[in-house]
Amino acid sequence: MTDTTKTPTPENTAPATTAPRGPLPLPTAAARALLLAGGLATLASTFLAWTWTSEFPGDLTVYGYPGGLQWLTFTAGLLTTLFTLASYQVRGLRWLLPAGNNTPLLLTAVGAFGVTWFTILAIAIELGGLVNLEPGGWIAAVASLLPLLGALALPPATATSGTGSTGGTKETIKAYVAKPEHIPAAQPLNGWAQRLIITAVTALGLAVFTYGIDTEYGELFIGYLIVVVFAVWALHTAGLLDRFSRLVAANRGFTLAMGFAAAIAFPFTQTDDHYANIGVNILIFGTVALGLNIVVGLAGLLDLGYVAFLGVGAYTAALVSGSEFSKFSGVQFPFWAAALTGMAASLVFGVLIGAPTLRLRGDYLAIVTLGFGEIFRIAVNNMDGQSGPDVTNGPNGIPSIPDLKLFGFNFGNPHDLGGFTLGRFANYYLLMVLIMAIVVLVYTRAADSRIGRSWIAIREDETAATAMGINGFRVKLIAFALGASLAGLAGTVSAHVTYSVVPTPYQFAGSTPPNSAFLLAAVVLGGMGTVAGPLLGAALLYLLPEKLDFLQDKSLLAFGIALILLMRFRPEGIIANRRRQLEFHETGQLDIPDTPTLTGEPAVTTKAGA
Amino acid sequence: MNTLPQQLANGLLLGSMYGLIAIGYTMVYGIVQLINFAHGEIFMTGAFGALTVYAYILPHGTSMWAAVPLMLIGGAIVAVLVAVGAERFAYRPLRQAPRLAPLITAIGLSLALQEVVRNFYPGADKARSFPSLDTTHDLGAVTIKDADIFLIIAAIVCMSSLAYFVRKSRTGRAMQATAQDPDTAQLMGIDTNRIIVIAFAIGGLFAAVAAVSYGLKYGNVDYRMGFLMGLKAFTAAVLGGIGNIYGAMLGGVVLGIAETLASAYINNIPGMQQLGGQSWANVWAFCLLILVLLLRPQGLLGERVADRA
């Protein structure tokens, strides 16, 4: 799509005498050759055996085809090779590098190196020494190092973004991972081609996500994270994510539909209901995080007891579910009625908490919601008939919640659908997709309306908003109550998914999601004020402790530190809302309104905060 | 044991502890309008600092007369270092950031401090025993322990020296000026950064005193003790009028007494038989907070700080 001609362009291979060079003294041509050779060698090495025993998970002992972590090395090596070929201007691959910069090469090389060396080291450490490596392992280690060396010999940035890497190490590193400021616009595509691309990307996204959920052992998940992080980062710096988000912006409805199609397709790709269970938990967590995002991201109200609203919904649903352990065991509401009751109960609590506090400064809300979360936990713990009224059955909770039945469809039984068997969790998963769709719809529609604008205005400058005639208290209360009732809705489903409700998940902090701290972390990590951010954040925060057992004990510590570092260095989260980004970083650059992007660009060149 | 005077005394004691912690919230808030959520955890680290001195530094069998002052010093050093470190590395870089940023940082800090203690302090994942002063004195209507006497004396000493400091010392006056108007204060040559650090340090110091009293009184400490105590101390600060140091102590005492009376007598009220006792005390404390915010958001001694809706 770049309209440059044959032979390497001047901007890529300017004469070595004048052009800046990487830290390694190699001619540019040689560096590039090294990248290509190394990339291909890495690919080849995955067909060899890396270790002699199948004790290391994934069986890396086979010659002839890759297995387990080797597939990840293969993927990363393939990306390196493709980007290198694109930098050679190979016909048909040029679109990979619209800006012609070297950063994606470096990042994919680091990814390949990282996952390969991680694997090699994991083999050596777990099996007790380097002797456990087969020659193939050594070859892979060396092969994956070559592209890295090659990439480090290339100049850090393209000619367009300047040459000055004279600053300290920090600046040099920044220059290496910077995204070019200008990404040439893509050739206009017709509508069908655009939709085809979106479909393909969605399918790819589903495949990547499914792979992540289905990883069977911690090593594989870490390798997966290494590859995905560097690959996405490389695509971002290559400018491809920007291009894609322009496509998305032009086909918003279609993308949304594809997104939900992909979400619906997920259980059909699963043979084991266990993974559908993970899926449904991520969805519940993500949906609640999205609800919290209305409160925190749009209206700027810090709600630290949000999970209590989920709890209110869950307990309400449990009480009217017909469970024999419920206080009202005779009562069994149909699902729609239970959902509405759960929402209404959460709404009532939301208003009770919000009404006195939302007139005051935001800090008070934070602490009162924190207190409310605590009251909720204490109250449900105590209402066992001994130390309080008999309502919630105390710490034992309400077990044996029957499965949902909708239109004669029992969610508890497996169902066959077009040759696929959908288990219990897959059924609930699909129900949660529906509920998430509702929440996404509520979020996007509310955000883009009179009420949404007044939330943002209040968040931006309450005095000015009031002077524009906005009743701050009223609109804040609406945001707060809306957030509460959406959490209540998610809670009603979660009660049925988990068979029982107990007080433990509904507290401020705990080692597994959902709890208020995790929810907040999901929103902040993913990106406040975006739709995709909290969902991504929730998926990550759910999968990390789920997949990495050794982290379990330290996960809260890690999240605490992560929150501090995020606020300090990237307060807008992984997926930045353009507005938020500008709010947090004084970039001073002019925005370019005619090229809207879905994902913001990280302000790598500016300092966060003050 | 359950007489009204005894309950009042219990409430007063509990309340002075809240008040000592609340000072930290209120001073920091008065100067930088920041709710330092992690203050409860600073209190907790103070307790573990003091415990470290007793359990790992002092020889076994040191008399409590010698141990308590040294534990106070140990606790104070840890709590002040944590408080000042939090200000320097977590809050200061965010001083110009949107309001949400320091609040979220505070949550992160609070989690991180709890988890550091839980993961790395030997045996801290469960309650660890703390030397207690259990000798009781019968004063007629009320019975109190040595730890209670320590707490009362510590609270009085701390409050009066703080009052003297704020009123009389140069730094104290600079603090008042900074609280009124940080920009002007800076123009007048006051090093506002220093003032802010001092506010955090005093908060840490008082939290450490409260932490030692807590340990001596209850005989054990754990990594979660800061969460609820911090929340209640904040409630106390709001109750008294946040930003006002006397308000913090008054709020603490009112909250302590209200909570004690509620847990002792609320089950005598018809219809609320099952809502009394220690397990519901926290619920009543928070109900009081919400009630105060509803009726008198500026607190007992505070000026109006409410936004007009």
Add this chain to the structure above:
Amino acid sequence: MTTMTTPVLQASGVTMRFGGLTAVRSVDFTVNTGEIVGLIGPNGAGKTTFFNCLTGLYVPTEGTVTYKGTVLPPKPHLVTKAGIARTFQNIRLFANMTVLENVLVGRHTRTKEGLWSALLRGPGFRKAEKASEERAMELLDFVGLAAKRDHLARNLPYGEQRKLEIARALASEPGLLLLDEPTAGMNPQETRATEELVFAIRDKGIAVLVIEHDMRFIFNLCDRVAVLVQGEKLVEGTSDVVQADERVVAAYLGEPFEGDPGTAETADVAAAETGAAPQSSTTSTKGEAQ
């Protein structure tokens, strides 16, 4: 003065006390339809306090302010709804919203689509959004910012931010527009352009009350000027009358006052405008001060 017009805004006997300090003392003041009225006075004369009494930020200790015959409600958002719009001395745009969105927020009081209609997106909602957008674009056209509708407000140059603030205020379809030092920080050309804009606003039938330091701007612009000194109205009249009045000259050039109420007031205003607590008192202080 010359013609009999109906009063839009009528302040009678407005007194504002802060504790023992009287910032504004029994001020009578009227703005009629189709008028541009100026309010001037030396620093700390009580202009801003008086202004805040008009916008509902303060409730006068004594006296009343009526808008078209009804007493002003005591809440700023209700005042705006009643028909008085304002701008701020130190521009307060919604910096991270686009130019168009800023003006749409200004439409808040004249639209009523709530959460439900936003969620259901019925035809009524679409119609209202479309009408709002059209109206907003008209206003942007009026101030000359139509081309920049999708820029973020923070990225506009200073002069355009002022214009945008005026457009945002006009979006609430006010009968009276209050401009708080609209030319602060402007060069002569920009000031001139603002003058034109204010005339154009008046020609739309909106009464304008301007608070300013810049005397030349005021005297060029206003049909009538009132001078506030030490919280009291010193003179009121046409530009010529006011300019000729010795007391005004003395107040501006002459001796600074003892016990100048200004200091306290400016501090108040500064506190009110830091955004943390737009309230009459400063945020509560350490127990000491009182």
